[in-house]
Amino acid sequence: MISSEKHINIETNTNLLSSNNSNIWELILDDSYKIVDLSHSFIKSFDLDNYSISEIEIKLKNNFLKSFINALSNKKEIFKAKLFSGNQYYKFFLNEIYHEDRIFYRILSYKQSEENIYKSIFESFHDVYYRTNLNGEILLVSPSVFERAGYNPEELIGSNVINFYRKIKDHKELLRMLKEYGEINNFETEFMKADGSICSVALYAHYVKDDDGNKIGIEGVLRDITEQKNNEESIKRYIQELYETKDTMEQNAFELVKLNLQLEDSENKLQELNANKDKFFSIISHDLRNPFSSLLGYAEMLYVEFEEMSKVELKEGIEIIFKSAKSAYELLTGLLEWSRVQSGRIEFKPENFSVNSLIDELIALNNLITSKKKITVANNIYNNINVFADKQMISTTIRNLLGNALKFTPRNGSINITADINNNSAIICIEDSGVGIKPNDLEKLFRIDIHYTTNGTSNEKGTGLGLILCKDLIEKNNGKIWVESEFGKGSKFFISIPLYIDAGVS
Known part of the structure; x- marks a missing residue:
């Protein structure tokens, strides 16, 4: 008989199985595609209490595991599969997790209505998400359709999607392929924008x-590849000219190299967009759902068992609900702010301002935390250094770095903030006497494709987005961010910001 208890712990002291929700099925597979664990709801839904894991693998082999491996090889985050010998297809969400230098695969399925939880996040989606009924009438479209194609999303509701295809035969071919394969990846076609x-x-x-x-109905995502296609067509034209005009071969070859570089740059940007999309769906399917699961579970328990619970039990339940809601809010806020930076919707407003004054303001904002943990924070910037940058972006960056220093510094520790000048840049350093960072974790800190977060010295939670947001904001100000750390002794985070040319040091 399979135990429904969760038994594998990862570094963040949470479980690989992430949900207690009875409406969510969850499976954990290792990198050999062997089942490591199953959720209690999955076991109960299919009467598997008396089966061993190896017996369940045999039952899943012909249908589910084949669909899972196909989705993995095609890098799909969403796939559909049959379970056991039934005829019903289920929709599954797939994401990778890491534990002890190994890859595991978390696979979840839940009711369609639960997707409404993420509606606010899809409003900041960079590509165009849409949903139609089987007749092609548009039921839902993301606001990004205005930026990408010039259409007001509200005016598109009820319109037939076929009206936007340049070639009607492409729409017929898409429906034919959908009918045959059930889903389509990278189907290239042409759409008409609002301006014609x-x-x-x-x-x-x-x-x-x-x-x-x-x-x-049908749902999908559209990605604008016009620039990429234009570059490809340009390359084709220039290659033809190389064959036709030998006298200008050297010049055309030079142009071809330039276009190849442009195409490579376009492909790199596309890969970056894909990485952002992967991070986006990973947070949706995993990190954002976890606090909601705890919140809903304990809220249900309070609702059902309120009369039987003691005051101590009620207080514990309410505390967990508060922490789960706070965690979800912080993650959602960080995700939306990061999304705004990625989509270029934050206006860049550089100005002249004093670094010393800004540091004093941010230290004052954290007085409650420093008092609670008895941490000394010292502003040791002795010179009046003025910089020319977006003050709000720099404030957000330093606030994040100072918050991290407070989180990872134990009671009675210290934080020292200094600044120096190197050429035409101010170098600000936030140094703490905290726990430090392991050498093999340093390279993970600013990478969008790796989710890295740890708890603080008082078990403070993080979102894994703070340093990534800091990097984006500093780079928008023509600066850099880097870190030096010794595990067990503390860390130094550095940022460089352009100096105000007429001010310098007074």
């Missing part, structure tokens, strides 16, 4: 099904 111009798009789409497996 044409854009090239790569389209991902699949059927939406109800709880009984009946097809009720």
Whole structure:
């Protein structure tokens, strides 16, 4: 009989199995595609109490595991599969997790209505998300359609998607492929914008099904690849000219190299967008859902067992609900702020301001935390250094770095803030006497494709987005951010900011 207890712990002291929600099925597979654990709800839903894990693997082999491996090889975050010998298809969400230098795969399935939790996040989606009924009438479209194609999203509701295809035959081909394969990846076609111009798009789409497996609509994501296609066409034209005009071969070769560099740059940007999308869906399917699961679980327990619970038990439940809601809010706030930076919707407003004064303001904002943990924070910037940068962005960056220093510094510790001048830049250093960072973790800190977060010395929670946001904001100000750390002794975080040319040091 399979135990429904969770038994594997990762570094953050949470479980690989992430949900107690009875409406969510969850499986954990290792890098050999072997089942490591199953959620209690999955076991109960399919009467598997009397089966061993190896017996369940045999039952899943023909249908589910084949679909999972296919999704993994095609880098799909969403896939559909049958379970056991039934005819009903289920929608699954797939993401990678890391434990002790190994990759594990968390696979979840839940009711369609739960996706409404993430509606506010999709409003900041960079590509265009849409959903139609089976007749092609648009039911939902992300606000990004205005920036990408010039359409007001509200005016598109009820319109038929076929009206936006440049070639109707492409829409017919898409429906044919959907009918044959169930979903489509990177289907290239052309759409008409509101101003009448044409854009090239790569389209991902699949059927939406109800709880009984009946097809009720189609949903998908459109990515504008016009620039990439234009570069490809330009390269084709120049290659042809090289063959036709031998006298200008050297000049055309030079132009070809330039265009290849442009194409490489375009592909790199596309890869970066894909990495952002992967991070986006990883946070949606894992990090954001965890606090909601705790919040809903304990709220339900309070609702059902309120009369039988003692005051101590009630206080513990309310505290967990508060912490879960706070964690979800902080993660959602960070995610939306990061999304605004990625989509270029934060206006850059550089100005002349004093670093010393800004540091004093930020230290004062953290007086409550420093008093609680008895940490000494010293502003040792003796010169009046003025910089020319976006003050709000720099304030957000230093506030994040100071917050991290407070989080990872134990009681009675110290934080020292200094600044120096190097050429035309101010170098600000925030040094703490905290726990430090392991050498193999340093390279993970600023990477968007690796989710890295640890608890503070008082078990403070993090979102894993703070340092990534800091890096983006500093780079927008033509600066740099880096770190030096010795595990067990503390860390030094540095940022460089352009000096105010007429001020310098007084």
